[in-house]
Amino acid sequence: MGEINKQSPIDAAHQFIHKYFSYCQGALLAGSVVRGEATETSDLDIVIFDQTISSSYRESLIDFDWAIEVFVHNLSSYKHFFKNDVERARPSLPRMVSEGIILKDVGIMDSIKKEADELLSNGPAEWSAETIKTKRYFISDALDDFIGCSNRGEEIFIANTLAELVSEFVLRTNRKWIGASKWIVRALRQYDEDFANHFVEAFDRFYRTGEKKPVVDLVDQVLEPFGGRLFRGFSLGKK
Missing domain, CATH: 3.30.460.10 (Beta Polymerase, domain 2)
Known part of the structure; x- marks a missing residue:
C-alpha cells in the first residue's frame, strides 16, 4: 500500500x-x-x-x-x-x-x-421487450449524435454516454449485474473477457485518435441481434 x-x-x-x-x-x-x-x-x-x-x-x-x-x-x-x-x-x-x-x-x-x-x-430481473426497445432507441439516438458531431468536446461526452448505455444494454440483456465508474469494466469482464477487451479497445482508440468507426461498429454489433438501430416508428407515452 x-x-x-x-x-x-x-x-x-x-x-x-x-x-x-x-x-x-x-x-x-x-x-x-x-x-x-x-x-x-x-x-x-x-x-x-x-x-x-x-x-x-x-x-x-x-x-x-x-x-x-x-x-x-x-x-x-x-x-x-x-x-x-x-x-x-x-x-x-x-x-x-x-x-x-x-x-x-x-x-x-x-x-x-x-x-x-x-x-x-x-441475477437481476429480465428486461421486458418494451424496455429493450426503449433502450435501443436511446442508444441509436446517442450513436447518431456521436457520428454527426464535429465538436471534440461534445463528442467526448457523447462517447461517455454511449459507453454507459451500451455496457448496460449488454449486461442487462444477458441478465448480468451492471456497475458504475470502474465497475462498468469490471462487470463486463465478469460477463465476457473478450467482449470487455473489445469494448475498452474501441473507446480507448476513439479517445486517443478520434477514430469513431470502432465504436460505431461495436454499437451496431451489440444492437444487431435485437433488430439493430431504432428510430422509425418508436413512440413513448402515446395513448
Whole structure:
C-alpha cells in the first residue's frame, strides 16, 4: 500500500470495530483490500450490523492510518438496501456482504451472507421487450449524435454516454449485474473477457485518435441481434 508503517487492513478493521461498535452483532471487511485489488488510495469498507441502530447510515472517517467507509445497518434495515440494489441491478451491498471477511459474529452472519449470495446468484430481473426497445432507441439516438458531431468536446461526452448505455444494454440483456465508474469494466469482464477487451479497445482508440468507426461498429454489433438501430416508428407515452 506504499506506507511502511501502515497496519494491515484486518488489524485496523478489528481495532475500528472495537473502538466504535464493540456491542454490534456482526461486522465485515469488504472492498478492494479483500479482493486483492487495493491501490494507494484504497480505503476500508466495513459493514456493521447492530440491532440498537434505529436506521441505516453511511459515514467516512480516518482512523488507524486508514480512510474508512462504514455502512451501518440494524438487523432488518439492510433488507431494504438489498431490495433497492437488486431493482437497480447494482448489487453494492449484497456484493460487500458476500465477499466480506467476517470480523465479528454473534450468530447472524451466515444467514445474511447466504441471503446476499442467493441474490447475486439469481441475477437481476429480465428486461421486458418494451424496455429493450426503449433502450435501443436511446442508444441509436446517442450513436447518431456521436457520428454527426464535429465538436471534440461534445463528442467526448457523447462517447461517455454511449459507453454507459451500451455496457448496460449488454449486461442487462444477458441478465448480468451492471456497475458504475470502474465497475462498468469490471462487470463486463465478469460477463465476457473478450467482449470487455473489445469494448475498452474501441473507446480507448476513439479517445486517443478520434477514430469513431470502432465504436460505431461495436454499437451496431451489440444492437444487431435485437433488430439493430431504432428510430422509425418508436413512440413513448402515446395513448
